[in-house]
Amino acid sequence: MTTIAPRRSSRSSRRPVWEERPSVLGQLGKGTILTLVTAAVLVPLWVVLVTSLSSAETINEAGGYVLLPRELDPSAYVVIFSGGLIGRAVWISTLITFIGTAISLTLTVLAAYGLSRSNSVGHRPLLFYFLLTFLIYPGMIPSYLVVTGLGLKNNLLALTLPTAIQAFNLVVLRAFFMNIPSELIDSARIDGAGEFRILTRIVLPLSKAVVAVIGLFYAVGYWNAFFNAILYIDRNDLQPLQRLLQGYILLGQAPPNVGGGAVVHIPGIGYSAPPSLAIKMAVVIVTVVPALIVYPFIQRHFTKGVIIGAVKG
CATH class of the missing domain: 1.10.3720.10 (MetI-like)
Known part of the structure; x- marks a missing residue:
């Protein structure tokens, strides 16, 4: 007698019946918003870090805060x-x-x-x-x-x-x-x-x-x-x-x-x-x-x- 292994339930089968399937546009919108929020947090920290490691010449050429590093000056x-x-x-x-x-x-x-x-x-x-x-x-x-x-x-x-x-x-x-x-x-x-x-x-x-x-x-x-x-x-x-x-x-x-x-x-x-x-x-x-x-x-x-x-x- 052969036994049949239980079929694994897919991710969609575990979704509640009252929850709509995510649309492509909705997933794209969520990803865009999360990316913008992450960039809003990380970009200022990156600018502060790069500026703290920049020389006087680099800061003067950038006119203040530095976005792209050139040489490291600790x-x-x-x-x-x-x-x-x-x-x-x-x-x-x-x-x-x-x-x-x-x-x-x-x-x-x-x-x-x-x-x-x-x-x-x-x-x-x-x-x-x-x-x-x-x-x-x-x-x-x-x-x-x-x-x-x-x-x-x-x-x-x-x-x-x-x-x-x-x-x-x-x-x-x-x-x-x-x-x-x-x-x-x-x-x-x-x-x-x-x-x-x-x-x-x-x-x-x-x-x-x-x-x-x-x-x-x-x-x-x-x-x-x-x-x-x-x-x-x-x-x-x-x-x-x-x-x-x-x-x-x-x-x-x-x-x-x-x-x-x-x-x-x-x-x-x-x-x-x-x-x-x-x-x-x-x-x-x-x-x-x-x-x-x-x-x-x-x-x-x-x-x-x-x-x-x-x-x-």
């Missing part, structure tokens, strides 16, 4: 990472991002877990207090008075503590913790586990996706923040990279001690003087690259993490 990056104000700003931004993300994640996880337990002390008043921040924000002047009154002026903690907990991230994390089966937590309590052990051994291992997404949100926020530095930091040696970028790009200020006549020696190329525009574009690249490097490692958690708390039907 002198702008050599100037940035050779020390000075910009090199220190990169270090300050990195330090703020790591410390701020660690503080924010720790406080948000602890607060979200406490608020996810309905029998916790002060559950409803504390939850109402956090939700109230969606509607009422203290404003710039009261925040400035509080920070300066605590003696945090010209202190890096002023760039992390005022924004340590974001109410939206807290609500998202709390919603995920509430979806964890209560039987797991009750069984751990029967075995004698305390709340901290339950959080670290049961809740957090089940919440890696959402914690990774919330951590990325905090890290990108700290890396891109510059307004708090304008308010609370007056010393140049404590300015983060985004604050310098805001001054260089938006206000049109030239980078101090590195623009125009700074001459650096590059092995294999010789001595080169990077133009001010190339240094500005190099600062932009240094600002963008860390997020581009980290995102692919976190991207796989986004599908699960960002839909937490959404309405499912």
